[in-house]
Amino acid sequence: MDDERTQTQHDGPKLPRGWAPHPPERMLITPLVAGLGGLLAFFTVVFIVVWLPIHTFDPPASLDWTPLSDQAVKGRNLFAQNGCYVCHSGYSRPQDVRESLYFLYPKVSQPGDFFGSDQSPNLLGTERTGPDLSQESGWHPDDWQRAHFYDPRFVDPLSLMPPMKSLFSDTQIEQLITYVETRSGKSGLLRYAGQLYSKHVVTTNQGFPQPYTGFQGAHKPILEGNDKILNPPKNQLEEAPNLSQIDRGYWLSGDPLPVTEENLLRGKEVFLQRCVGCHGIAGDGKGPGAAFMSPSPADFTSADDACCGGDTGPGDFYYRILRGWPGTAMENFGERLSVDDIWRVVLFIKTIPNHTLRKNVVPEPKDYIVWQPSKELVAWLKTQQKLTDNAGFAKKQVTDPFMQEAMRVFPGLAPGDKFLLNDGKTPLSLDDAAAGIKAIYQDLLDRAWNEARTRGDKLPPEAQKAIPPTVPGQQ
Amino acid sequence: MAERTPEAGNAIGEAPAPLTERAARPSPFPDRAARHWILSAIFWLTVVDLFGLVLATEFVTPEAFGGISWLSFSRIRPSHVSGVILAWLTMMYFGALFYMLPRLIGTRGMWSERLGVWCAWLWNLMFLLGVIGLLTGHSQGREYGEFIWPIDILLLVIWLANIVNILATVSLRTIRPIYVSVWFFIASPIWLAVDYAIGNVIWRPGSIWGAPSGALEGSLSDAMLNWWYAHNLFGLWLTPMLIAITYYMVPRVTNTPLYSYTLSLISFWGMAFLYTGVGDHHILQSPTPSWLKTIAEVSSWALLIPVFAFTINILGTMKGNWEKFFTNLPLRFTLTAFFFYFLVNIQGAFEAIQPFNKLQHFTNFVVAHAHLALLGAFTILGMGVIDYIVAQVYARPLFSRTLTEWQYWLVTVGFTGFFSVLTLAGFQQGFSWAEGIPEVNVLPQLHAYYVARGIFGAMIVVSGIVQIVNVGMTIFTNTHERRRQETLRVAEAVAPPVSG
Numbered sequence A: 001m002d003d004e005r006t007q008t009q010h011d012g013p014k015l016p017r018g019w020a021p022h023p024p025e026r027m028l029i030t031p032l033v034a035g036l037g038g039l040l041a042f043f044t045v046v047f048i049v050v051w052l053p054i055h056t057f058d059p060p061a062s063l064d065w066t067p068l069s070d071q072a073v074k075g076r077n078l079f080a081q082n083g084c085y086v087c088h089s090g091y092s093r094p095q096d097v098r099e100s101l102y103f104l105y106p107k108v109s110q111p112g113d114f115f116g117s118d119q120s121p122n123l124l125g126t127e128r129t130g131p132d133l134s135q136e137s138g139w140h141p142d143d144w145q146r147a148h149f150y151d152p153r154f155v156d157p158l159s160l161m162p163p164m165k166s167l168f169s170d171t172q173i174e175q176l177i178t179y180v181e182t183r184s185g186k187s188g189l190l191r192y193a194g195q196l197y198s199k200h201v202v203t204t205n206q207g208f209p210q211p212y213t214g215f216q217g218a219h220k221p222i223l224e225g226n227d228k229i230l231n232p233p234k235n236q237l238e239e240a241p242n243l244s245q246i247d248r249g250y251w252l253s254g255d256p257l258p259v260t261e262e263n264l265l266r267g268k269e270v271f272l273q274r275c276v277g278c279h280g281i282a283g284d285g286k287g288p289g290a291a292f293m294s295p296s297p298a299d300f301t302s303a304d305d306a307c308c309g310g311d312t313g314p315g316d317f318y319y320r321i322l323r324g325w326p327g328t329a330m331e332n333f334g335e336r337l338s339v340d341d342i343w344r345v346v347l348f349i350k351t352i353p354n355h356t357l358r359k360n361v362v363p364e365p366k367d368y369i370v371w372q373p374s375k376e377l378v379a380w381l382k383t384q385q386k387l388t389d390n391a392g393f394a395k396k397q398v399t400d401p402f403m404q405e406a407m408r409v410f411p412g413l414a415p416g417d418k419f420l421l422n423d424g425k426t427p428l429s430l431d432d433a434a435a436g437i438k439a440i441y442q443d444l445l446d447r448a449w450n451e452a453r454t455r456g457d458k459l460p461p462e463a464q465k466a467i468p469p470t471v472p473g474q475q
Numbered sequence B: 001m002a003e004r005t006p007e008a009g010n011a012i013g014e015a016p017a018p019l020t021e022r023a024a025r026p027s028p029f030p031d032r033a034a035r036h037w038i039l040s041a042i043f044w045l046t047v048v049d050l051f052g053l054v055l056a057t058e059f060v061t062p063e064a065f066g067g068i069s070w071l072s073f074s075r076i077r078p079s080h081v082s083g084v085i086l087a088w089l090t091m092m093y094f095g096a097l098f099y100m101l102p103r104l105i106g107t108r109g110m111w112s113e114r115l116g117v118w119c120a121w122l123w124n125l126m127f128l129l130g131v132i133g134l135l136t137g138h139s140q141g142r143e144y145g146e147f148i149w150p151i152d153i154l155l156l157v158i159w160l161a162n163i164v165n166i167l168a169t170v171s172l173r174t175i176r177p178i179y180v181s182v183w184f185f186i187a188s189p190i191w192l193a194v195d196y197a198i199g200n201v202i203w204r205p206g207s208i209w210g211a212p213s214g215a216l217e218g219s220l221s222d223a224m225l226n227w228w229y230a231h232n233l234f235g236l237w238l239t240p241m242l243i244a245i246t247y248y249m250v251p252r253v254t255n256t257p258l259y260s261y262t263l264s265l266i267s268f269w270g271m272a273f274l275y276t277g278v279g280d281h282h283i284l285q286s287p288t289p290s291w292l293k294t295i296a297e298v299s300s301w302a303l304l305i306p307v308f309a310f311t312i313n314i315l316g317t318m319k320g321n322w323e324k325f326f327t328n329l330p331l332r333f334t335l336t337a338f339f340f341y342f343l344v345n346i347q348g349a350f351e352a353i354q355p356f357n358k359l360q361h362f363t364n365f366v367v368a369h370a371h372l373a374l375l376g377a378f379t380i381l382g383m384g385v386i387d388y389i390v391a392q393v394y395a396r397p398l399f400s401r402t403l404t405e406w407q408y409w410l411v412t413v414g415f416t417g418f419f420s421v422l423t424l425a426g427f428q429q430g431f432s433w434a435e436g437i438p439e440v441n442v443l444p445q446l447h448a449y450y451v452a453r454g455i456f457g458a459m460i461v462v463s464g465i466v467q468i469v470n471v472g473m474t475i476f477t478n479t480h481e482r483r484r485q486e487t488l489r490v491a492e493a494v495a496p497p498v499s500g
Helices: A031-056 A070-081 A142-150 A170-182 A185-206 A261-274 A314-323 A339-349 A375-383 A401-409 A430-455 B032-060 B073-105 B113-135 B149-171 B180-199 B219-254 B261-277 B279-283 B290-302 B304-318 B323-327 B329-351 B354-360 B364-393 B401-434 B439-476 B479-494
Strands: none
Touching (some): A031 B180, A031 B219, A031 B261, A031 B290, A070 A170, A070 A430, A142 A170, A170 A185, A185 A401, A185 A430, A261 A339, A314 A339, A401 A430, B032 B364, B032 B439, B073 B113, B073 B219, B073 B364, B180 B219, B180 B261, B219 B261, B219 B279, B219 B329, B219 B364, B261 B290, B261 B304, B279 B290, B290 B304, B304 B329, B323 B329, B329 B364, B329 B401, B364 B401, B401 B439
């Protein structure tokens, strides 16, 4: 090795032209200068970038803002303590909001959305491995959330989220769900109210009990509907309440895509990627997530039942995949799948009774079961519900948010339609739905306000509470 | 210029360890505090690396540790981040500080080596308790400020004890003008103590054992404070210490006086004024005041002034010394870290402008950027500094140069690959999201990147383990004696002693 000590000392590097050597007696740094001077510089900047914004930036509550209920606050604390924010951000950015796309980010977060003292600590987040959750309320029912928390791949096989089954107790998971379902302000509460109301309608109509709470669904049998308590009204199509959740434009629509092997195979691929968590690897509705859900997922294996029965055409399937089925755990896939892929899944579903879901089986066009509308449906459409009466076709836009929400969850009802559910006594109409949704919404809002007041939280003037919700992102 | 300034060569009181079989000369410095902090740091490096490897595995197979709550991604991730900053880098930095400070100011050791040793043990205990809290769901839920309130207080007490130790040592100095590194050694711990106390809102303990605790009442105020604080962990502690240590290592190893005193003034005051206000660039897309975002953007770019001053200063010092980059391993680590440090600042400036921020915000591009700083710059520097200090403190060459070479190439190649795949993954996410593709649809496309990241990450873990082996063998075996015997054997084989 070179002996560094015997090397000739550097004379100092040559100075660039125009430079002068630094005068040694000037700007010497002593420990005092480094310590106190450094602190002075630090506090100067801290005054500008910390003290000033914190003491001058105090936006009032936005019109959409709501406080959290006690249960939701507990859920929020669990959300923070367990690090959920490392993958889920807590605000939607201007570039996230895409009009006419489905559901995920219906609005940009406003400063006033973060009003109040129940949103401390901040949960803005820095990374999005999963989706933003600031607008999540009401897109999924509670039973979907339970299955998803237990193991996210039960409902979304593509998900990378860690299973939460070992992290939370049954009580804690209900707190988390309350937080997620009520965190998005008034517009989120409105969606959640629609979700709760349609859950009531769907379970009543099909004779299902309420879903299991907590993580019990993982250890209990799949729930079954009770036909005995059902007493469908005479002179009413049995499928009418279900059809009321599908836009009439799709009721009689056929497949726009040809039944080819390519289309069917792609349909099978998408089905295996997205649908098997609930509908099962055999398409029998007995996927791992099924036991959490009420009503339980559809069974496609029977040629004359859910798959290919005479009342539910390809268009209905398309609409349910596109927009979801509020009240059931069926999600909307409108943003995640292309229009063509959704139709291909629809084509494929109608081959499932011919065992096309088996391993190494390529679905063939001969497996496809062609749909024929039943006589009852055709007759019903002639006498009772005309396709042209679709609420969405009305020239005058509805402005009442509760009616808008009722139309979102029951797009197939016309303003004049008055039916009974299949239990023979519960009424079903847009007016009933709007009133029911409004009552649930008001109850959720009142409870949150009262509990926030008891907690001693900072609240906006009472008038803010009375301002009706808006429906961002409605088509 | 150089000869009139406090000279690095004069200020540093000890020759580099000989690599020949010259008899070991015991170091005149006790270095007990330095040894405790450094050896703890080496241990924690592998622990936090393994946390990272668990995360990388969960990105590939999310069910991998599904049954174990404390290995859940959401709990390991804060532990990984806190561990890298507070356990590995902070312990390494204090170890280096306790080693370098006495040599720079002409004292024999710290004011109290015993206090330094106590602090090292307490710090280990503090981190252990904090991380057990995080893994069992006791967290404040504020990014980079997750430790619960009692841990925050314990941390600050130890930190203040270290500051007292440093200031008392400086007051005993025999070399009056203090060298650049010492400016940072004095200022940086003080900055961080204040930053940590304000950033963790320690005057609002709240529920103490978990959220809500240590946060401002208003959510957006809390967010602005949170990111101001989080970025200053880098700006006022990790980066100044990197600069201080580089200012020590390069002149010391090359035996060359520092290129320019003026430039080091710019780099010191530039840091103090410009780094403190950049934090808000983390939330440029959030509904917070625009003027604060503007300050953050401008500061992020102005930050290039002290960065370039530092860069020129180091390159000027290295002029004519580049052969040592290839022969001297600690210097190679230091300059590799210096190169990545330069890159991370350029990258950071671009990330802080709105149009580019819109694209890469929330994606893996940011994760890559964070690793460029914490892994590429700070960790690689730390590895080199530890190799250097261990050889000096134990007054013997490292056990094996081959192992050190392996350590260097594993971490450098591992990190470069890691950084590249995450940057690509970030672009994949950013462009896909901009087209309106939702997050979950992008996940399958990221799978290959995540697999590659896991493999590169494993190389980094192995690099840390190689260092543990190398340092351990250096301490527990006498390299001098082994080399002497080898040399004698060779000599005898070549020229057998003439028998009488």
